[in-house]
Amino acid sequence: MNRSLEFFIEFGGDNFSQAGDGVGRARAGRLLLKDRSGKTHEIKTPVFMPVGTLAAVKGVTPLELERVGAQIVLGNTYHLYLRPGHERVERLGGLQKFMGWGGPILTDSGGFQVFSLAGLNSIDDTGVMFQSHIDGSRHHFSPKLSMEIQRSLGSNIVMAFDHCPSYPASRELLENAMQRTLRWAGEGLNIPLQDHQSRFGIVQGGLFEDLRVRSAKDITALPFDGFAIGGLSIGETPELMQKMAWFTAPLLPRDKPRYLMGVGRPEDLVECVRAGIDMFDCVMPTRNARNGQLFTRYGKVNIKNARYADDESPIEPGCKCEACTHFSRAYLRHLFMCKDILGARLNTIHNLTYYLNLMSEIRIAIIENRFDDWVKTFYSDLNAPKNY
């Protein structure tokens, strides 16, 4: 465990009953991360982390990330290992400096990508042999190498190297993966990191409650600074995902940050905050933006739709983002139809603004002990017939 991370719950949490008290298990907190220079970054939770796969949130500058309210971004170990290479990033002063982002960074372990993205792969207890999705070159990831890469990247939060079978998987495979994840977690803990780096362990176990119980018990016995729920949001229905998040969250220590990996839709964030989760990441706001799908309080806007061709209103009336305050749906639709990268960029800024505002509203509602009411309004807005 590491003195560079501190976590405080300000309001809510598991000590509240599950209904009737206004917040459920939802909790608002502060995550303090001390960086290499000794500077402390305060992250207000629950928090959504935009995904900056290749040392950039696609199309967006660090200054814009700050403006949309990003507090911490995620980098992908698998991608950065392949391009530009973790040793290069280290030579260039670490990921923060390389990408020009002044805030904290969480890196994943690469475990998920070597299965989901890389070519032919084979796994044994030493790690995973895989082929690069870029040039087919062969590589081997081990718990040790994953830690070494993340050490070179210099991220503030380092994720344990885990085995996440693709969905659906047999109970046997999930049980093996869970045990391997535990062994790898232990091996990773033996690899030293930089002083400012904290580590999170990952609970696996698929959709089997008893496996989740065992995995949570074993992983949380290890000296991690926070815990993540892995193996969800990989193809199962949102209902199953939410159910398993609800089941697993209270198995994690209440005094440490809880991170639900790869989630999700706005309603998933709401439900999983209710389950007691503090941290989220997902490519949805950024990837969908590039595909023209925009999030609003009243539901999604597919900007490609012909109904917006002459529409002078902003994506979301009332939104304060750069896209909504400067440009019309008609113009953004035009940029999308022409594939102008300005469109991808403005759409991304809007969607990130929506996601980060959502988390901010959730947090305030928790602190003001009116989260249940907020949730009701959230759903009634979302399901209201929208006039655009």
Place this chain on the structure above:
Amino acid sequence: MNRSLEFFIEFGGDNFSQAGDGVGRARAGRLLLKDRSGKTHEIKTPVFMPVGTLAAVKGVTPLELERVGAQIVLGNTYHLYLRPGHERVERLGGLQKFMGWGGPILTDSGGFQVFSLAGLNSIDDTGVMFQSHIDGSRHHFSPKLSMEIQRSLGSNIVMAFDHCPSYPASRELLENAMQRTLRWAGEGLNIPLQDHQSRFGIVQGGLFEDLRVRSAKDITALPFDGFAIGGLSIGETPELMQKMAWFTAPLLPRDKPRYLMGVGRPEDLVECVRAGIDMFDCVMPTRNARNGQLFTRYGKVNIKNARYADDESPIEPGCKCEACTHFSRAYLRHLFMCKDILGARLNTIHNLTYYLNLMSEIRIAIIENRFDDWVKTFYSDLNAPKNY
């Protein structure tokens, strides 16, 4: 002629001898354009106009255009007619409002694109029949329609519909095209525009001096507010282009703005300012940026080059643009290799900054009567061995 445009020469011009007085024929001026609301925009010349083909300078916001020093942008009639359609742009309040750009706009006539971009085309005295490069649909452009489209777009400067044969072309074809350009110029002048719109005529004639003389004589006899040299920068060598610009510029009235269409490289801008040109446009800074070719005082940087992989310096030391003040060559190379649109965007901002600073330096050197010295330094920097 139109009261919405005024042009003043502040310093230099044809009254200077061609050598020895420090500026050659170079001239610094002010172009005043009154817009629809009655507001006057002042453009300091010589000026470079970034190309915003489809109602956007690709990847860049209007605010960023302002920041890099753009005074006026160019829109392409052919492209905007096809997408989103000029009638739509008119319904949405005109091109300026549609794209959120507060400054003036010049639109070309579509004449060049129907030949160079569109599919099978045929030309007669009524205009050009062509197929859309997007969906192959058939369209017909006439001098009248070109004016009507530009009237709908509401640009501040409207270009006459001309016939620009592709290079190389026979003398006969060029002579016919020149005569047709003259007829079309007259036809276009009969089509009313909005009150705030000015019109420029275009001189054709290819690389034949006698045709240029005739074309300039005939076109400048018509009541245009400014004159352009067309039919250059379409495949001939830079030397031939510069020679013909030098020959043609003084054939145009000295008290009206002179616009050299589609030019060019930094050294072309320098030489053609020396020839007495006031206005330029070219896709080079923006298109090359997206292809990773960056302009600097000491020559071009191909950011893809492996030598930049570990290079922590900015694209151009001393440059004040957003890319140079925030990011390293190593990072920009990485973004280029990953095809991240953030790279295209930052490269574009750098190249536009370079081009617009270049024009600003040229202007100041002219006004301070030291343009010849400035040109010497420009070339000695450009040809100096660069250490990157």
